[in-house]
Amino acid sequence: xxxxxxxxxxxxxxxxxLQSDLLEKVILxxxxxxxxxxxxxSAYLSCFPKGCKSKIAFxxxxxxxxxxxxxxxxxxxxxxxxxxNDLLCIGAKPLYxxxxxxxxxxxxxxxxxxxxxxxxxEAKSAGVxxxxxDTKVVEHGxxxxxxxxxxxxxxxxxxxxxQKIEAGDFIIVTGNIGDHGIALLSExxxxxxxxPIISDVANLTGIADILxxxxxxxxxxxxxxxxxxxxxxxxxxKSNIEIEINENSIPVNPGVNSICEILGIDPLYLANEGKFVxxxxxxxxVSLLRRTKLxxxxxxxxxxxxxxxxxxxxLLTKTGGKRIIDIPRGxxxxxxx
Amino acid sequence: xxxxxxxxxxxxxxxxxLQSDLLEKVILxxxxxxxxxxxxxSAYLSCFPKGCKSKIAFxxxxxxxxxxxxxxxxxxxxxxxxxxNDLLCIGAKPLYxxxxxxxxxxxxxxxxxxxxxxxxxEAKSAGVxxxxxDTKVVEHGxxxxxxxxxxxxxxxxxxxxxQKIEAGDFIIVTGNIGDHGIALLSExxxxxxxxPIISDVANLTGIADILxxxxxxxxxxxxxxxxxxxxxxxxxxKSNIEIEINENSIPVNPGVNSICEILGIDPLYLANEGKFVxxxxxxxxVSLLRRTKLxxxxxxxxxxxxxxxxxxxxLLTKTGGKRIIDIPRGxxxxxxx
Numbered sequence: 001x002x003x004x005x006x007x008x009x010x011x012x013x014x015x016x017x018l019q020s021d022l023l024e025k026v027i028l029x030x031x032x033x034x035x036x037x038x039x040x041x042s043a044y045l046s047c048f049p050k051g052c053k054s055k056i057a058f059x060x061x062x063x064x065x066x067x068x069x070x071x072x073x074x075x076x077x078x079x080x081x082x083x084x085n086d087l088l089c090i091g092a093k094p095l096y097x098x099x100x101x102x103x104x105x106x107x108x109x110x111x112x113x114x115x116x117x118x119x120x121x122e123a124k125s126a127g128v129x130x131x132x133x134d135t136k137v138v139e140h141g142x143x144x145x146x147x148x149x150x151x152x153x154x155x156x157x158x159x160x161x162x163q164k165i166e167a168g169d170f171i172i173v174t175g176n177i178g179d180h181g182i183a184l185l186s187e188x189x190x191x192x193x194x195x196p197i198i199s200d201v202a203n204l205t206g207i208a209d210i211l212x213x214x215x216x217x218x219x220x221x222x223x224x225x226x227x228x229x230x231x232x233x234x235x236x237x238k239s240n241i242e243i244e245i246n247e248n249s250i251p252v253n254p255g256v257n258s259i260c261e262i263l264g265i266d267p268l269y270l271a272n273e274g275k276f277v278x279x280x281x282x283x284x285x286v287s288l289l290r291r292t293k294l295x296x297x298x299x300x301x302x303x304x305x306x307x308x309x310x311x312x313x314x315l316l317t318k319t320g321g322k323r324i325i326d327i328p329r330g331x332x333x334x335x336x337x
Numbered sequence: 338x339x340x341x342x343x344x345x346x347x348x349x350x351x352x353x354x355l356q357s358d359l360l361e362k363v364i365l366x367x368x369x370x371x372x373x374x375x376x377x378x379s380a381y382l383s384c385f386p387k388g389c390k391s392k393i394a395f396x397x398x399x400x401x402x403x404x405x406x407x408x409x410x411x412x413x414x415x416x417x418x419x420x421x422n423d424l425l426c427i428g429a430k431p432l433y434x435x436x437x438x439x440x441x442x443x444x445x446x447x448x449x450x451x452x453x454x455x456x457x458x459e460a461k462s463a464g465v466x467x468x469x470x471d472t473k474v475v476e477h478g479x480x481x482x483x484x485x486x487x488x489x490x491x492x493x494x495x496x497x498x499x500q501k502i503e504a505g506d507f508i509i510v511t512g513n514i515g516d517h518g519i520a521l522l523s524e525x526x527x528x529x530x531x532x533p534i535i536s537d538v539a540n541l542t543g544i545a546d547i548l549x550x551x552x553x554x555x556x557x558x559x560x561x562x563x564x565x566x567x568x569x570x571x572x573x574x575k576s577n578i579e580i581e582i583n584e585n586s587i588p589v590n591p592g593v594n595s596i597c598e599i600l601g602i603d604p605l606y607l608a609n610e611g612k613f614v615x616x617x618x619x620x621x622x623v624s625l626l627r628r629t630k631l632x633x634x635x636x637x638x639x640x641x642x643x644x645x646x647x648x649x650x651x652l653l654t655k656t657g658g659k660r661i662i663d664i665p666r667g668x669x670x671x672x673x674x
Binding site for chain 2: 006007008009010011012013014019022023026027030031032033042043045048049050051052053054056058059060061062063064095096098099100101102103104105106107108109110112113116117119120123129130131132133134135136137138139141142143144147149151153155334335
């Protein structure tokens with residue numbers, strides 16, 4: 001391995017500062033597409049198909065989660081949910097997925113079958129079809145069981161974007177944060193808890209159905225890698241707003257909270273795989289979401305306080321202080337998704 | 338590593354018999370989509386978008402080629418060409434690509450940059466836009482430099498399919514076969530030749546432009562993994578035809594031929610990354626293709642002799658004998674693409 005300056009580090013894949021650098025300094029330097037902002041998770045193909053009312057959205061994600069099976073799911077379920085949620089986030093109805101598999105030689109056939117079953121079940125639950133695929137096998141020691149890529153096509157129903165955010169918008173999160181991160185961490189470290197922490201991995205089609213029918217929704221995101229803190233900072237920077245969030249209002253499972261306190265981890269930077277952060281003009285959507293199973297812990301966690309700012313995110317702490325939230329710089333938990 | 342029955346083998350990714358088994362016995366067992374034949378490389382989304390004249394095609398491929406840089410190209414160029422050619426094959430005009438990267442920790446930053454440059458240049462040459470992407474980094478020893486996934490969206494212009502093949506169709510190949518396979522092999526084995534063998538990796542948009550304007554084209558395929566022999570057998574089985582090809586007519590670079598003779602390799606099973614096999618009612622397209630740079634060695638290699646057969650592919654050998662061509666069973670060259 002070469003030194004840091006000349007080689008790719010784990011943190012280049014963390015969803016944090018180094019990842020943005022890699023994207024901006026290499027990928028976007030060469031790959032330029034005037035019609036589309038590559039920094040977004042999904043692309044609006046607003047000029048395609050020509051002369052057609054329906055417009056499509058396109059997204060992709062590779063999943064390298066470790067371990068492959070964790071409390072609440074496996075890489076197959078995660079791959080479908082992640083890509084479905086990415087499409088929902090920008091206001092598209094997910095329709096078709098591709099499935100690219102990179103399998104390590106010697107990988108257990110039965111585990112492979114379980115992963116494919118999870119893909120099939122989750123696709124059915126999300127109302128999407130897996131329509132094309134590809135399978136590659138690499139030598140033992142050149143992979144880690146299986147890596148999964150899903151690309152997704154959706155039909156654009158609404159236009160949600162950081163650019164639409166206004167001063168005064170309520171910032172809403174659809175439930176407890178950090179469950180996925182702690183579920184993965186506990187599985188990796190073989191930690192045992194009285195009440196095990198289960199990943200929140202889920203497709204949010206039900207939640208999105210409600211949001212698509214509600215007026216005043218300006219922007220939605222899924223706080224995966226980088227967590228709630230990372231995504232809020234990213235949005236604040238993109239839309240030049242100032243955000244204030246209240247630590248007391250952020251829903252966190254008490255079990256997750258205890259583990260975070262013991263290990264000195266901030267739940268704000270833990271990954272989620274079944275949550276949306278919503279910027280909404282109105283608060284009424286909260287009560288609608290609370291009636292759903294996946295959204296029962298929905299809460300308003302803050303407000304957009306100013307527009308045309310430098311993108312500051314301020315956390316009002318439980319102890320009455322203020323803390324500036326930044327994009328995570330290092331690598332908290334590699335291979336979380 | 339477990340025994341063969343319980344675990345995935347390299348040959349499960351070879352494009353041969355074991356790969357079809359894996360697809361049929363596991364993947365297609367659970368993932369069923371009545372509207373689409375998942376056995377095809379690309380999906381026709383014939384019912385999407387609704388009420389719209391333009392219909393879209395969707396495809397995906399992961400690239401795990403080893404080595405990453407080889408005579409004639411690198412994994413970045415390959416990833417764009419492969420997905421573009423897959424779309425062209427079914428009669429779609431490639432428009433948008435996604436780019437999913439799985440990078441091994443410690444991978445050389447400069448090599449990464451070269452790969453991204455190759456992606457950008459090839460996308461430009463093929464007239465497609467990279468519109469969304471994802472980057473993951475895995476620990477050193479859990480990958481092999483970089484794996485690349487590209488999914489692609491195209492607009493359907495023509496409907497080419499094995500089902501359209503008729504008795505009497507000319508079987509045409511657009512140039513010398515086996516160049517990619519031998520280029521990879523020689524790079525891996527550090528073999529030195531007087532005239533180095535260069536991979537044929539290329540996007541075939543120019544060739545497809547001609548084919549899209551020519552009447553009588555029934556089916557097109559790119560003979561990548563599994564080679565010309567593998568793809569012909571696959572098509573023969575799908576469309577219940579009997580095929581006869583003439584070994585004397587199959588264009589092979591003399592250098593590739595010599596290496597194949599020395600090593601006892603059959604060029605019919607070597608991978609190509611810049612060739613089409615065409616089933617055409619008429620022969621006239623050959624002279625049109627021969628005028629192009631990438632198609633200058635285009636040749637008629639055989640005919641469809643019967644329909645409603647069991648899918649036999651017969652090779653009339655140079656020595657005047659007959660040989661039955663089957664799908665390759667084992668693994669000739671792993672990680673060729």
